[in-house]
Structure formats: C-alpha cells, structure tokens
Amino acid sequence: MTYLEMVDRxxxxxxxxxxxxxxxxxxxxxxxxxxxxxxxxxxxDEVLEKMLQYLSKIPPEDLTGVxxxxxxxxxxxxxxxxxxxxxxxxxxxxxxxxxxxxVVEGIDRVVLIDTRxxxxxxxxxxxxxxxxRGSRDGLVETLVFNAALIRRRLRxxxxxxxxxxxxxxxxxxVCICYLSDRVDKEYLKQVQERLKSITIPxxxxxxxxxxxCLLRRQWYNPFPRVRYTERPDAAAAAIAEGQIVLLVDNSPxxxxxxxxxxxxxQDTNDFYFPPIVGSYxxxxxxxxxxxxxxxxxxxxxxMQNPDRIPPALEFIRVEKMGPIPxxxxxxxxxxxxxAIKLAALNTPSSLSNALSLVGALVFGxxxxxxxxxxxxxxxxxxxxxxxxFTQPSHELTYAFKLFRILFLLCTWLLHGWGLLLGMAVxxxxxxxxRTAIGGHYLYPVIPFDGRALMRLLFRQxxxxxxxxxxx
Numbered sequence: 001m002t003y004l005e006m007v008d009r010x011x012x013x014x015x016x017x018x019x020x021x022x023x024x025x026x027x028x029x030x031x032x033x034x035x036x037x038x039x040x041x042x043x044x045d046e047v048l049e050k051m052l053q054y055l056s057k058i059p060p061e062d063l064t065g066v067x068x069x070x071x072x073x074x075x076x077x078x079x080x081x082x083x084x085x086x087x088x089x090x091x092x093x094x095x096x097x098x099x100x101x102x103v104v105e106g107i108d109r110v111v112l113i114d115t116r117x118x119x120x121x122x123x124x125x126x127x128x129x130x131x132x133r134g135s136r137d138g139l140v141e142t143l144v145f146n147a148a149l150i151r152r153r154l155r156x157x158x159x160x161x162x163x164x165x166x167x168x169x170x171x172x173x174v175c176i177c178y179l180s181d182r183v184d185k186e187y188l189k190q191v192q193e194r195l196k197s198i199t200i201p202x203x204x205x206x207x208x209x210x211x212x213c214l215l216r217r218q219w220y221n222p223f224p225r226v227r228y229t230e231r232p233d234a235a236a237a238a239i240a241e242g243q244i245v246l247l248v249d250n251s252p253x254x255x256x257x258x259x260x261x262x263x264x265x266q267d268t269n270d271f272y273f274p275p276i277v278g279s280y281x282x283x284x285x286x287x288x289x290x291x292x293x294x295x296x297x298x299x300x301x302x303m304q305n306p307d308r309i310p311p312a313l314e315f316i317r318v319e320k321m322g323p324i325p326x327x328x329x330x331x332x333x334x335x336x337x338x339a340i341k342l343a344a345l346n347t348p349s350s351l352s353n354a355l356s357l358v359g360a361l362v363f364g365x366x367x368x369x370x371x372x373x374x375x376x377x378x379x380x381x382x383x384x385x386x387x388x389f390t391q392p393s394h395e396l397t398y399a400f401k402l403f404r405i406l407f408l409l410c411t412w413l414l415h416g417w418g419l420l421l422g423m424a425v426x427x428x429x430x431x432x433x434r435t436a437i438g439g440h441y442l443y444p445v446i447p448f449d450g451r452a453l454m455r456l457l458f459r460q461x462x463x464x465x466x467x468x469x470x471x
Contacts, residue, residue, distance in 0.1 A: 029055045054076075082114070086108070124137070223441070228395075265282055268392075271459070289391050301419055
C-alpha cells in the first residue's frame with residue numbers, strides 16, 4: 001500500500017473532516033512527506049513538538065534505503081512507547097484511544113506513538129470507602145493510573161496486567177490483574193475466555209455493564225456477585241490473596257473476583273486496627289446488619305400476635321395504632337427512606353445534609369402528630385436506615401432490603417409461617433446463587449473450609465493473612 005493510499009484510508013476511516021477534534025497534520029520527515037493523525041486533547045503537545053523538531057532536521061541521506069518500520073523506529077523515533085502495525089483498523093482504534101499515528105512515505109507500516117494524556121481528577125480518597133488510618137489515595141477513571149497505583153504496592157514481577165478490549169464500538173480497555181504464582185489458573189482461563197467472548201457494542205455503564213456480561217442472568221436474584229472497591233490498597237490486598245481484579249477504563253471502581261457473600265463481611269478499616277479490634281468490628285458489623293434484616297419483620301409478627309410478646313418486651317407494643325394498617329406504614333416508610341436518600345443524592349453537596357436532616361425531622365414530626373405513622377415504627381425504621389450504612393456494599397444493603405420487604409409481605413399474609421417461608425426463599429436463593437464464573441456463593445461454608453471461614457469471620461494478622469492462598 002502506498003503512502004497516499006494509507007493516508008487517504010486513514011482519513012476516511014477516522015472521518016477527519018466530520019469532527020473538529022480529529023486532526024491530520026502534514027509533516028516533513030527528512031524531506032519525505034508524512035502525516036500525523038491524533039485526537040486533540042489526548043496528545044501531549046510538548047512531546048509532539050520536540051519530536052517534530054527532531055524529525056524535520058533528519059538529513060535526507062540518513063533515510064536512504066529505510067523502508068522497514070522497525071528500522072525507522074529504532075533509528076529516528078526517540079520516544080519510549082512506540083509500536084507499528086499494517087492493520088489500519090488497529091491504527092484507527094489506537095488513534096481514537098489517544099495514541100498518535102505517523103505515516104511516512106516509503107515506510108511500509110503505520111507508526112504508533114503513545115503520547116496520550118487524559119483529563120484526570122486527583123487520586124483523593126473515595127467518598128464511600130473512607131478509613132480512619134491508612135492511605136488516602138483512590139482509584140480514578142484513567143486505567144494506566146490505576147495500574148500504577150496497584151503496581152506501586154505489589155513490586156513483584158509475578159504481577160500480571162493483561163488488557164482486553166471489550167465492545168465493538170467503545171473498545172473499552174479492561175485490565176485483568178493477578179499474581180501468576182498465586183492465581184487459580186483454571187479460574188483465570190475462564191475469566192479471560194469470558195471477556196474475549198463478550199460481543200456487546202459498548203460498556204455504557206462501565207463496570208456494571210461488564211458485570212452483567214460476566215454474570216449468568218438471574219433477574220430475580222438481588223444478591224451482588226461482584227465486590228467493588230475504589231481503594232488501591234484493598235485491590236492490591238485482594239490480588240495478594242490470589243484473587244483476580246478487573247479494572248475498567250473510565251471507571252474508578254475495581255471488580256474483585258471471585259466473591260462470596262462472606263467477603264462482604266470484610267472492610268478496609270479492619271486491617272488498619274490490631275487483629276482483636278478488627279475482629280470486634282466485623283462482629284459488630286455483622287450483628288447489626290443481620291438485625292436490620294429481621295428487626296421489623298419479627299416486630300410486625302409480634303404485633304400480629306400480642307399474646308406472644310414476652311413480659312420483658314412489653315415496651316415494643318404500639319400504644320396507638322392509627323388509621324393506617326401497620327404493614328402499609330412499614331412499606332411506606334421503606335419507600336420514603338429511599339426517597340430521602342435520592343433527594344439528598346441529587347441535591348447540591350452544600351445543601352444535601354441540611355435538606356435530608358430537615359426533611360426527615362419535618363416528615364417524622366408531622367407523621368406522628370397527624371397519626372399517620374406510629375412513633376414506635378418510626379424509631380425502628382430509623383435504626384434500620386442508620387444501621388444499613390454499617391455495610392460498605394450498597395448492593396448487599398439493597399439485597400437485604402428487598403428480602404426484608406419480602407419477609408414483611410409474607411408475614412402479613414401467613415403470619416409466622418409466612419416469615420419462615422420468606423426465610424426459606426432467601427436460603428434457596430443463596431444456595432442457587434453462583435459467583436461471576438460459576439463458583440460457590442456460600443464458600444467457605446459450601447464447600448466447607450474451616451480455615452478460610454475463620455479468616456473471613458476473624459481478622460487474622462497481616463503476615464498470616466497474606467501468606468494464605470485463596471481457593
């Protein structure tokens with residue numbers, strides 16, 4: 001293919017004339033004509049300027065007989081990250097992802113120079129995953145920066161970072177991070193094959209779109225099968241245990257695979273305290289979270305059967321029922337709590353705290369005064385709403401919320417047997433849930449692994465914890 005043909009095809013494939021930010025620039029390379037293709041805003045101007053100064057000063061006799069792209073790069077391209085290709089489709093994809101393509105008359109291939117730079121925010125600590133002690137950096141939307149944050153913590157040549165493009169339109173880079181001497185080779189192979197088999201146009205919603213492609217579809221199942229983190233120290237710790245971490249370009253959250261329900265019992269704060277304190281925090285977090293699941297359904301069942309209330313719990317009785325049935329009150333408050341959360345989320349940050357606080361106070365006071373809701377019910381629901389924030393996984397919080405609503409509806413219909421039926425349904429869903437690549441969701445209970453279970457329930461010393469491989 002001649003120089004003019006390559007330039008013409010690249011212009012047509014990139015549609016340079018249709019977009020203001022797609023640039024083609026004619027250059028002089030040792031008195032040979034050349035053309036640069038790049039995206040304005042993705043390119044380091046200083047690097048290109050210095051490179052063009054050097055290329056324009058090459059004596060013409062030095063280029064005599066140079067037709068091989070590899071020879072041209074070795075002799076005249078001083079930049080570090082350089083490649084070449086004869087595949088114009090690949091060249092187009094590289095340009096659109098930020099690289100610079102150089103076509104020179106007499107050179108048989110397109111030279112790809114990685115001069116990309118992306119608009120990026122600072123690596124400040126994530127808002128939803130804070131720690132009292134420890135590092136204050138967080139993952140960002142740029143893949144190469146996230147890889148560097150993990151590489152900085154795991155300075156081991158066994159750390160492998162493989163990139164797989166996903167999406168026929170977006171060609172989003174997905175990075176598979178693992179330690180080659182600790183990862184489960186069979187599981188890694190499944191992840192690689194699953195990623196390469198994805199045939200969707202775009203990963204519109206980043207890691208969530210990728211998770212839905214990796215997971216077997218179970219629309220009725222609210223339990224999360226992927227654990228997310230925005231902390232590079234948590235991602236590095238997962239890799240050190242033998243897990244696989246997926247980083248998606250344009251997304252600040254890392255996906256940890258495989259994930260069982262017991263993995264959600266862990267929190268980054270546990271590892272920045274002594275083992276006994278970390279174990280205590282896990283116990284408190286687990287106890288409170290289970291309480292939020294059963295508190296209102298059990299209370300509602302006792303209100304249906306007041307004769308079963310023990311004398312020590314007489315204070316839980318509702319003094320004044322009001323015109324609205326308790327089950328309706330409970331369901332309404334469940335919905336209204338989420339409404340307040342959404343209102344706070346969509347309110348400017350300078351006003352969100354004040355608005356949510358005032359809204360909750362006004363709503364609660366008015367509801368009690370008007371007799372719409374009982375004060376006892378609002379107290380229990382307030383505890384449930386606050387206690388749900390002890391769980392760092394929002395996905396698991398909403399899974400438990402949906403099952404709590406199911407428990408309430410079953411209890412309303414069938415009383416005590418309904419509560420047992422709801423618990424049985426949840427148990428069946430847990431037993432039939434598989435992880436992203438088909439593992440057991442209840443591991444290490446099914447299959448049983450006592451040592452692994454102890455490591456999840458009780459915070460182990462760091463040296464022993466890192467030494468243990470994950471199955």
